[in-house]
Amino acid sequence: MRIIILFVLTMKELVLHYIWQHKLFVQHDLHTTDGQRIEVIDVGKPNTHAGPDFFNAKIRIGKTVWAGNVEIHNLASDWNKHRHQQDKNYGNVILHVVKKADVPVFLVDGQKLPQLELSYAATIEANYETLVSDTKWIACADKISQVPDVFIQSWMSALLLERMEQKVQEVNALLQSGSYHWEETCFVIVSKCFGFSVNNEAFLRLAKSIPLMLILKNCRDVTQLEALLFGQSGLLKELTCQDDYIEELKWEYAFLQQKYQLQPMDGKQWRLLRLRPDNFPYIRIAQLASLFYKRQRLFSQLLDKQDVVLLMQLFDAVEVSDYWKNHYIPGEVHAPKSKKLGQESVYGILINAVAPLLFCYGAHKQLQSLKDKVLLMLDNIPAEHNYITRRWREMGLTFNSAADSQALICLYKKYCEAKNCLRCRIGYKVLTL
Numbered sequence: 001m002r003i004i005i006l007f008v009l010t011m012k013e014l015v016l017h018y019i020w021q022h023k024l025f026v027q028h029d030l031h032t033t034d035g036q037r038i039e040v041i042d043v044g045k046p047n048t049h050a051g052p053d054f055f056n057a058k059i060r061i062g063k064t065v066w067a068g069n070v071e072i073h074n075l076a077s078d079w080n081k082h083r084h085q086q087d088k089n090y091g092n093v094i095l096h097v098v099k100k101a102d103v104p105v106f107l108v109d110g111q112k113l114p115q116l117e118l119s120y121a122a123t124i125e126a127n128y129e130t131l132v133s134d135t136k137w138i139a140c141a142d143k144i145s146q147v148p149d150v151f152i153q154s155w156m157s158a159l160l161l162e163r164m165e166q167k168v169q170e171v172n173a174l175l176q177s178g179s180y181h182w183e184e185t186c187f188v189i190v191s192k193c194f195g196f197s198v199n200n201e202a203f204l205r206l207a208k209s210i211p212l213m214l215i216l217k218n219c220r221d222v223t224q225l226e227a228l229l230f231g232q233s234g235l236l237k238e239l240t241c242q243d244d245y246i247e248e249l250k251w252e253y254a255f256l257q258q259k260y261q262l263q264p265m266d267g268k269q270w271r272l273l274r275l276r277p278d279n280f281p282y283i284r285i286a287q288l289a290s291l292f293y294k295r296q297r298l299f300s301q302l303l304d305k306q307d308v309v310l311l312m313q314l315f316d317a318v319e320v321s322d323y324w325k326n327h328y329i330p331g332e333v334h335a336p337k338s339k340k341l342g343q344e345s346v347y348g349i350l351i352n353a354v355a356p357l358l359f360c361y362g363a364h365k366q367l368q369s370l371k372d373k374v375l376l377m378l379d380n381i382p383a384e385h386n387y388i389t390r391r392w393r394e395m396g397l398t399f400n401s402a403a404d405s406q407a408l409i410c411l412y413k414k415y416c417e418a419k420n421c422l423r424c425r426i427g428y429k430v431l432t433l
Helices: 002-021 122-133 149-177 182-193 200-208 212-217 222-233 244-260 281-294 298-305 308-316 343-364 368-379 387-394 402-416 425-431
Strands: 037-042 054-061 064-075 093-100 115-117 327-329
Touching: 002 064, 002 093, 002 122, 054 093, 122 425, 149 182, 149 343, 149 368, 149 402, 149 425, 182 200, 182 212, 182 281, 182 298, 182 343, 200 222, 200 281, 212 222, 222 244, 222 281, 281 327, 298 308, 298 343, 308 343, 343 368, 343 402, 368 402, 387 402
Parallel strands: 064 093, 093 115
Antiparallel strands: 037 054, 054 064
């Protein structure tokens, strides 16, 4: 029971923080609990670390303008519970903002601290409690239709940038682990995309297990390149079929493994269950081999293109070698069939690998024009089709581009799923309806 009570109090303080930060309280005729007139000139900047809740506020109390910090609590007595009266870090607090001032409070030097009881519309707190306790897919599902489209579009533009910055951090982590080698990082992040949502981590481990130098040394012969990739994947070791081509790959990999002291992955890390045959890891690895057989120094070519049509052409030529045209699984022959990368697959690579990579490069080199081209590229790619975008469409949202779908994925994952409504602009609108 004690844990539940503490959680409720914390949630109420979050609402008070939000109301104070966005000036949603009644601002006319403000007085301290001691009757001094108050004018809030600047609410200050939120503090996400230890110490007072808001820094550098500016508040007129009586005839004096004070500059300092603001602390917020549900009850004034929480100041004493948290022992702020003994903490010098709270010595520069100029105002204690509370929902209820149940006791007077004092600074560490014994000086009495002015207190303000916030007055605000009851609907704000009620709306927030409804949002955080709702069991719908997103908390504001029944109210988002009341938010103006122009407001949502503005928020989506900001969310797209937030999504790109998040992906830039992932690229930066790969860059750092690869000694800031852009071609190497390109190989790793593009390879990861060949696993799509099911085998992306396995492809990431595969790419990290092979230095790009070895890819470039063996890229003139597609059989050697397939032997290197399939061997490192651990899948060759798992195969028992009697097949001349697979035996050739095994023999070639044994030579490469000894020459370069390679350590293969555990083949059991790959998933085949509930996959369409075109997504089997054998086919995707064969396509990856084809890409780097035909497109050495891929990152340099990506930098030269920067246009959706031209970038698509880089991947259009990706076709499996002859053996894989009539095999999905080694040893099991089927009628010959082209297994080029599909348009949707190429779009996925552009969205999840090429765009973040080029955006990150633009950030490192301070090329705003390149970053703008990346955003334009996303605006010219059709919206993604997945569980999250389907649910947004069911709620009546209209969107057409990958820029929009990336923004909505960010909105759901970072705000809706975590019920982070107080940091969401749509949440802000819903709270004040």
